[in-house]
Amino acid sequence: MTFFLTGTDENASKNVRAAEEAGVDPKTFVDGLVEGHWRPLPARVGASPDFFIRTTDEGHHRFVQEFVQRIYDNGHIYEDNYAGLYCVSCEEFKTEDQLTPDGLCQEHGTKPEWIEERNWFFRLSAFQEQLLRLYDEQPDFVVPDFRYNEARSFIEGGLRDFSLSRAGQPWGVPVPWDPEQVVYVWVDALINYLSALTYARPGEDLRAEFWPVAHHLIGKDILRFHCVFWPALLLAAGYDVPKQIFVHGWLLFGDRKISKSSGNVIEPLELTEIYGIDALRFYTARVTRFGQDGNASADDLHERYERELGNDLGNLLSRTTAMIARYREGRIVPAPWESPFRAELAALAREVPERLDKYDLSGALEAIWIVIRSLNRYVEERAPWQLAKDTTKSEELDRTLYDLADGLRAVAIALAAYLPETSPRILSALGQPEDLAWEGVAYGWTVAAEGIEPAEPLFPRVELETAVA
């Protein structure tokens, strides 16, 4: 069982300001943002989360209060004064060297504000030992390993208590024992992983099933919050920490980072209108390497769309179905034999899940692509058009066409997570049931079929003028 959670972090004070500028109240403002843009976003990339959490949800607020109350009751929170420069866009306190020479925020180029207030502090310093023990006992708590090292060395460097609340903010989750304050937005946001499980399904508490087995997928820019602060908060509240945190890099489109807060996420998404959702999903996995940053560009996407999706995969289906139609009147005759693809597909079925378990999306995809190349090579080696001329080679032709159809069928299943729209099209073009169960990634599962016609191109050519526009 899986429970795929995503959503929006809405309790930032910058939303209050933006709302004021727009002349509406904060809730109306974020409603428009979320419903108009963020909630539909997963579908635009073919993602299907089980639940979309909003930190303005009533259920979230209730749980956050309960959660921080537990930390308070456990004695890990105390009152103190805080003063410093604060960047509203980052929702983070800044030290001077974190700013540009002109005293502006490096990320946003805005002037941070001087803030001085009485706050509730979380005794993070008390958790250094426990965190180090956690990292020792669970060497795969944070992956890839260089991120693990980064987080660990941060902890080793000593931890300072941090402010868990903000004063004088009308927007956010009120601190239960001091309603004049709200829970610091980063803290409240982190708690979403747990809070969602308490109310995503009305009347059900999913914590028993999905905590602490949770896996978090985060960007490298928020490593500290997730790999240090969050586990400490959980320990303080008496919860287990999540099973694993995967830290991914950035996808650099041109030179800029693609992210929600820099607002350039739209432009790449528009590419789905030209190349389709599958192409974009394929490309993001193809262009980055396990945990590393990736350099993406419209040109490169176009190139890979044409070469890899169109030529390697799409054309393979075209030529296979065309030959079945031409040489066998559209009939697939099951003809399994001691084919080299027995071993090849068995290895694929083993390797892909193994890599996916390690979040190696690009490696798993590469493994699939090796089989696709191998199938194209197979066509040349067997030359079905030659076999078709020689009636004594009829069985060999049957075997060859069967292997091609079967390999394509298995590859389609293996690719389903990358190409959710295309996989069923491949199966259907081959007259096979649209069953994506993983067992099907094996040799010899192709069933008899009739009426196979030359398939429509899976990835038709895109004119470059269209692509550039």
Next chain:
RNA sequence: GGCGGCGUAGCUCAGCUGGUUAGAGCAGCGGAAUCAUAAUCCGAAGGUCGAAGGUUCGAGUCCUUCCGCCGCUACCA
């Protein structure tokens, strides 16, 4: 300043605990084939593995130094 890492064919990168002629994809070059979205396949060529030393019978692969990049971290979140 401290700690990680990176620098390998024109481009993007693989190369685990050191061991026969350093690999892949793409581009470029030559060829084969004609089933196919003029797609595919084969072959050759292409690198003093950032630089200089050192360890070793033997080093992209270990050590030292240097050059050039990048990440985290340090003067209280």
